[in-house]
Amino acid sequence: MKAVKIGVLGLGTVGGGVVNILKRNAKEISRRAGREIIVTHASARDLTRERICDTQGITLTSHSLDIINDPEIDIVLELIGGTTIAKDLMLQAIDNGKHIVTANKALIALHGNEIFAKASEKGVMVLFEAAVAGGIPIIKAIREGLSGNQIEWLAGIINGTGNFILTEMRDKGRDFADVLAEAQALGYAESDPTFDVEGIDAGHKLAILASLAFGIPLQFEKVFTEGITKITRADVEYAEELGYRIKHLGIARKTDKGVELRVHPTLIPERRLIANVDGVMNAVLVQGDAVGPTLYYGAGAGAEPTGSAVVSDIVDIVRVLTGEPEHRVPPLAFQADAISDITVLSSEQIQTAYYLRLSAEDKPGVLADVTRILAKHNISIEAIIQKEPLEGETTLPVIMLTQTTLEKEMNAAIAEIEALSTITGSISRIRLETLG
16 A cells, blocks of 8 residues: 655654654554555755754755645644744645644644634644643543543643742742743743743643533633742742642633633642642643543653654544545544534633632731631631741731632632731732542
């Protein structure tokens, strides 16, 4: 049977990893796919740059359109990133009848609805396993393995940079800025780390997971995002003292009122498996009505872990190349006419528990005022720790855990508490999930 020819757009870290895997494991991959798979062409901006992969036998070009317009190429791998040039190239490739594999989470999160509609019209496949959680096959798990379930919620550590920073802060008692600088030096964080530490990268991934889980359109613009830049070493230590760990989670939950889509620092019980996912590793916890909780763990980035996910998509495409388009697994798991535009709740409609840290004057009646305000807004206290003031200080740290409440009520309560003359500065607020 005729070999399937691959064209790679982008020979960076992921592109190089894909080429290495396809060459090294060629026989095994052919056995699984049923046909030989060959990388025949690849594009890169700088053709003189040293590569992590062997490019022997591959025609290199600096013009991506050479690949997209080549009638011999069956599958195009979009591995250049970004949402402008990459989008134009992908749509052109689809117009030319090419199947697409991409690792581009931002492109899928922001423009996936348009891309999938165009692919359906042209009868081609667009697969994106590598776009979320690197080498973890979480997209296949939700699209296929859990297709007999109603997904109730999912929660994931889906950004390795943020997880590395929080792990170092906990294990070594370091400050955020110090660990961020190391993450940048190690190549875990970009020189501008905004996408990682402010939750934007995780938000892109969560939008994709939620669409797959609940059968809703991709809508990144409705994801609530909050970063980890305000997490202090003290917060990490107090959480440990209370039996919790702080993780930067992406959470999607389906409720009677709509869907919650949120990324934020979260206290979770230290006994949970996901609380013990450290360093740059990723993990996603999915709750299905039939299967119960399932946890998916592994490398969230890297040349070959991400390349592994790309190759798995290539194999899937090759397996069904001769099949009818209407019998393929839909990109977002649900048939196109079954995608439902369920309401996405605003951040004020979220219900969760909270960790609060405030600085209060060391005098009688202060805590009574705080608890009165919380009670006024129907917020119950689960636990409270009052620390001794440092020598020479007139204020003391107070840490509270609350029971589940509406975020709108918590916002109002915090505003009132911060207005008290006996409370100094802003209140540190971290959401809390038991994930039980």
